[in-house]
Amino acid sequence: MPAITPAQLSLLQHNTKNIRNICILAHVDHGKTTLSDSLLATNGIISSKMAGKVRYLDSREDEQERGITMESSAISLYFKLVKSVSNEEAQPKTVESEYLINLIDSPGHVDFSSEVSTASRLCDGGLVLIDVVEGVCTQTVSVLRQAWIDKVRPVLVFNKMDRLIVELQMTPHEAYTHINKILEQVNAVMATFFTGDLMESEARKMTDESKEEDEEFDANKVYDWSVEDRDDSDIYFDPARGNVIFSSAVDGWAFRVQQFASLYAKKLGFKESVLQKCLWGEYYFDPKAKRVILPKHLKGRNLKPMFVQFVLENIWAVYGSVVIEPDRERVEKIVGALKIKVLPRDLRSRDPQILLSAIFSQWLPLSTCVLLAIIGQLPPPIDAQRVRLPKMLYPNIHRKDNDPLEPTNAVEKALYNCDISPEAPVVAYVSKMFAVPVEFLPENRRTQMTAEEMRERGRQQRELRAAQAAADKSGEGIPLDQVNALPLQAEAAEEEPEEEAAEELKGESLIGFARLYSGSIRVGQKLYVMGPKYDPKYPKKHISEITVQSLYLIMGRDLESLEEVCAGNVFGIGGLEGHILKNGTLASTLEDVRNMAGVKMETSPIVRVALEPEDPTQMDKLVEGLRLLNQADPCVEVMLQETGEHVILTAGELHLERCLRDLKERFAKIEIHASEPIVPFRESIVRAELSTNKEKDGVMVPRGQAEIKLSSKFLTLKVQTVPLPNRVTEFLTKHAASIKAVVEEKLAKKTNKEEEEETGDAAPLGTSQLLSASELEQLLKEEFEQAKKEGGPFASLWDNVVDQIWAFGPRRIGSNLLINRIPGYVRKPFFQVDSKKSADVAGDHADEVLKVEDEDASALSILDFDFHIHTGFQLTTLTGPLCAEPMTGVCYIVQGVEFHSEEMVSSSGETIDVRGRLPVIQGHVIAATKEACRQGFLDWSPRLLLAMYTCDIQANAEVLGRVYGVISKRKGKIISEDLKDGTSFWQINALLPVIESFGFSDEIRKRTSGAASPQLVFSGFEMLDEDPFWVPTTEEELEDLGEKADKENLARKYMDTVRKRKGMFVEKKLVEHAEKQRTLKKN
Template sequence: MDADLYDEFGNYIGPDLASESEDENEYRNAGEDGEDRDRSDEEMEEDKDESRDHPEQANMTVVLHEDKRYYPSALEVYGPDVETLVQEEDAQPLDKPLIAATRKPKFQIKQQQLPDTTYSIEFLSDMMDAPHLIRNIVLLGHLHHGKTTLVDCLVRQTHPYMHSVTDEKPLRYTDTLFTEQQRGVSTKATPVTLLLQDVKSKSYLLNIFDTPGHVNFSDEATAGIRMSDGAVLIVDAAEGVMLNTERLLKHALQERLALTVCINKIDRLVLELKLPPLDAYYKLRHIIEEINGLIALYSDSENPSFVSPALGNVCFASSEYNVCFTLKSFAALYARNHPTLNATEFAKRLWGDVYFNSKTRKFTKKPPHNTAQRSFIEFILEPLYKIFAQVVGDVDTTLPDVLDELGIRLTSEEMKMNIRPLLRLVCTRFLGDMCGLVDMCVAHVPSPLVHAPVKVQHVYTGPVDSPLAQDMINCDPDGRLMIHSTKMYPTEDCTLFVVLGRVMSGTLEANQRVRVLGEAYSRADEEDSRILTVGRLWISEARYSIELNRVPAGNWVLIEGIDRPIVKTSTITDLIASDDLHIFRPLKFNTQSVIKIAVEPVNPSELPKMLDGLRKVNKSYPLLGTRVEESGEHVVLGTGELYLDCAMHDLRRMYSEIDIKVADPVVAFAETVVETSSLKCFAETPNKRNKLTMIAEPLERGLAEDIEAEHVRITWNKRADYSNRKKSCIFCFFNGNATINGTLSLC
């Protein structure tokens, strides 16, 4: 430490100040600088010229601060033809970083590379040119009845790398959205194109639509129904026919689809309900009888097509354990060990009150003895019961002997697996692939070529006898191009959509110029018409897509580049002008959007982003509605709370990426009484035990005014005598003290 820097008390005083002579020298130098500034510009330019001539002197030249140049000017960098703009202040808001991190939004599971399959892509594309070998199928059913899991079985059959997945967690291959995986419920209808084999090992191309089972998303099922030629109605063996099962069955019959039935989850009869084989048979027969009753009720034809295992249009499955068979496919198992057995004739005797007499080796309609079992129980249910019991109960003791009898070989590592994966593996080795389902669809679902006349007559608005309609009826790949689109799917970044359509006639090629007709198109008003260029073409495999150059008639295709003018459905055709050009009918839904919510961005400046997101989410959901009320608020209409919750998630996260305020949901009521009804209206309660007969007559004042005036109390008065009451409403029961002058009566 330097002692001169501190005083005697230890305080820091610093070094001595400069002397007066030094100050004079600094003042003199400053005066010389001032003289340099007073020099004329001409003298300064002369000095600059001298510095150029003598560069060694330029290094010693004093350069002022304003004359210093650290970077080249914009004129030197960009040239005189470029206009440059210099911002003196920061225009970027403070809540955004100067260098934002690169963010790639990802909302769905997608495979970037084509996986290995049991067939080649070339063989798949060649099958698309044979419409008689194509089946377009939609899977319908109630919530959690096993539609997605059944598709997983087909995916495991055609994708060998899936066999190594032995996890007990379900695969849910067609639930591509992360929200679907988290919720455990399908919210989008997803198409899958697979090449499968029937009982005779003949290959067919199956276009399968996996639809949601929740009643709120029945519009997705409607879009799948319009694209298909046949429906597979999936019913839970334990729960039976549910509410949405009946609604979807009725809707499929109205759309004139060929109906087949798959009774799924037969393992629940064994493992959960623990029913004996006879009771399980009665349970299955009751489900089939109930379905036939609904077919007779809702069918328009005089001779409806009923379903029965004996006819071959009913199969039994346990999608969790990879089991699916028809009577014919199960009879083929016996024919392998008994070559003289006729599997077709044997299958006809495996359902109904048919018994096998072991002494005479013949089938009879009467039981040969009191303990005789029906043939379905003896030859199908009891073997399945024994396999389930051996795997679940006696894994280490008697199971190896049973597997040796059946010819099933398992390694020591496979024998140490958990019960569920082990049972799935044993059932797969025993019953083989899902050939029973394929055989049922091939036999009872018509091909696009066969079903084309019915399809065109039902969905085409133009005359059926026109040349254009005849090309669609013949499913002619060389005819006029006609494509009917019903759904759109967002790309990975959710900026654009790909259009899913069915090629009714002609052949669609990549980079082809087409004419897109909207739902409002007519020959009198051709405003809703656009000429666009098709981008790339794909066929959907749920988690990946296969790109093709051309798609002939009878197939489903994903189309790129034509999504902007399409709102819901569309008609896509070529550029050839004709007088017989009409559009396909818009979708006819079996439900309505009755719940509405008002939406508003938290930041008012982000209103354009919200409007763009509303347009995109409107394209994504077939039945979603958006409109602007007279008050100026933006309203979203949906079928239910779960429906709107999914729509708002997509609007916030996928399409607009902003914060949005949502008002409380409101149910839209549209009921009123206009005049006296000439018919008696019957209303039944859900338990089918109470029936109300209502006669509507004019009201002198509005019902809403009576509700606001508290003249009406919405209660269920069990003690009231409704036969003598005349002050009641269709939806409300009035209090006894209420006095209303209206004449709406309840008898």
């Protein structure tokens, strides 16, 4: 196919029916970029012989070095489809259709899964690649889930089929059985997504119906408890339906069942549609009866499935004759039977790869098969947006039927129909920002001279030389006007300005990676930019107006200028720098436009590093570089800590390495010093095997209870600390986003009451998937009820505890509770979010407090310290006593605040003006609360919680022992190990502490000589069941370990490491007996 110019591609953007927006999704090293290369070769962008070697879309240097994709890249391809239309009255006619395919290649490494989210959001369909040897891997499930969430229609590609033949040396029948098992696994994954959505929908429907019912039970009403019957047949992969491709991208071939059905239909005397259904599955061909039979009719005959007999055996025969047992005569017979032409030099080539490519490129060309599947199986924008847009505009909305939502206004109608008319409102979604060197932008690119311009320039140079020769002979100079007329002299005069311009072109420009859903965008047009937090309730917040500076057609590493972009296309847009941080929505109007930018990333950054420039005078360059990095990377987070340190948070070790490289070479362009990776911990408490009570001043006090008297001696604070039940802690961690929404709603009712009255009481966008305050309250009560039923020493403490919740912490949303049990002080239930004031309470706390006994305006009251007790709790849970890390699973019960009236009278008998000293006393209350919480925490047995990775490794039996050795050395533990059916590969699942993971991947690869490569996914926090303050106390412990307990205390080691890094006190003896030092020199 000839090369297509960008101008021709831009013309195709107006025909939305012939546009396909697709992404390639897969686990790392399953062949995405190699497949992309074969598709690019069809447009003449690269040579077909170099497909799979160039890795054209891996434009970064480190991508080429490592051989993996790190950033999603887009390119537009052209495909012409020629169809023959049969007509009974005339000869069959050929109809040509031109298609524009916007292809996005996404990374497969787990560290860059945020790039997969940005890619799938822009696409309508996807190619999901699976290595047929490795099968379904962790990232395979992740990308399938992402496609399901974004309603991207997938086509399954079984890649690396050649490995079954050459590497595993399977027979065709064994290969069929192996592929069938993988297909069943993939369909099982799709079924879990479908079932999960269905059950969630049913649960919400039942909740809604229960709210609508009257409190009285209607005995005559019929209650429907059946699960809604939905058709799920269209979500599964089936080769007979055409949504499964079998391929070998490295050898350049691919096929679908349809191709062999059309090939054998006439030979076998079947209809093509019938044969297509029988070429996959347990169908057998009876050669005597010339018919297809099922397994029950085999009657002991050794027949092969039709897919094996008519498809796989032919491919195995080619590999057998070319690679496994080279036989030139057999190859010539195969070439003749296939009616293809192979050059004699290819037949004589000693490299079997050349001959394989020559045969398969004509018999089963990969690009043709994949492009036909894209056009036939994946929807155009006009069809896809009717399915995808309701989900994007109304996330997880509950519907009693499965019918698509109907548009409710003109904007939604234009979106659903992909309206490209000039009158249609412009609505676009910017998925991410990516950086491009300014000198590579089309407007700054050097233009190539035309042939006519080159001829004219040559003529002028010849004239100049002739005039110079004539002047030398006559002794006269060249006239000044003649010299000025020559462009050669003009260029010399402009050398200095060009050097200045070159300096200006050294830098990075941020371009928006976007998809237009409605209308047409033109250069110079004014648009509104809505950030992810934009809410129509507050139309002046998180919104700005821009002028479109440039539009681009994205062609991999190159950009081509456009004047206009129509709906249904993926494009680049300039002029968003400073207006969009990560993602956003563009619109020409604010009326009825919903925000589409609230996308949750699957991977949260967990590894943080503090940065500083090698040269302190270059700090401004580092700050600017961090700003560019923060916008150009959808997953990285940049923070400025209170200590003044600049910190970046990344998804993993490889992501961190890429970010540091980008900072040094592209964004900051300075030498940077990075600290050791900083890993988060959590602090908690458990009930150790000690007495539950302790003695204080001769009185037995419950464990965890602390009484702190203020330094001013005006009041005493009494707080009891207890560990929360595990099920409650897990619930609070899981629903942190819902708690945050409740807190924000309460704060909004306090701070924006006037604005609310003007704008109405609409619910925040994008929160329909969160639990409401009432739902959260009810579920939390159920969790505490279950904890009470399980028993334990604290079961009685959980009576009516939900109504007594004062606050969550840290940051108001954590998994720690502050409970109010102060006698005579009743606060409003936490989950009651209405803003009605109590008639009995005056002042700033009237929204939260229902009742205060013995309130005296002249003396101190609990109301004066409500906020400060809460602040002390938040500070304590944010920085625990072990190593100043956040707490989890701790409950603090405020049991009393006792005022000492006798301390409010001076020695001379005068009453002290405590109201005048209130700010000082309030500061003391914060400190006292922190100290009470700290003492109560340390009264229990403290524990550290480690951030953990789930580690998935595939390795053969030869290197299995080495893999186990590295995991054990890194303090990991094996969860499961399974032998993959039909292969010699073991699938190992393990848990690995994040703090021990740095250098883990490199060590695994070195120890196994590259035979094993791990995938690390953050899985949460797990308790290290070891007391950092443990010392041997019993006779057995002292006898086994001695007084010093030389056994390594891992929790103490981690705690001291963090304390040392934070500049906190570390109890460590450098010299224990100075007088007993050994001499280094011995006789």
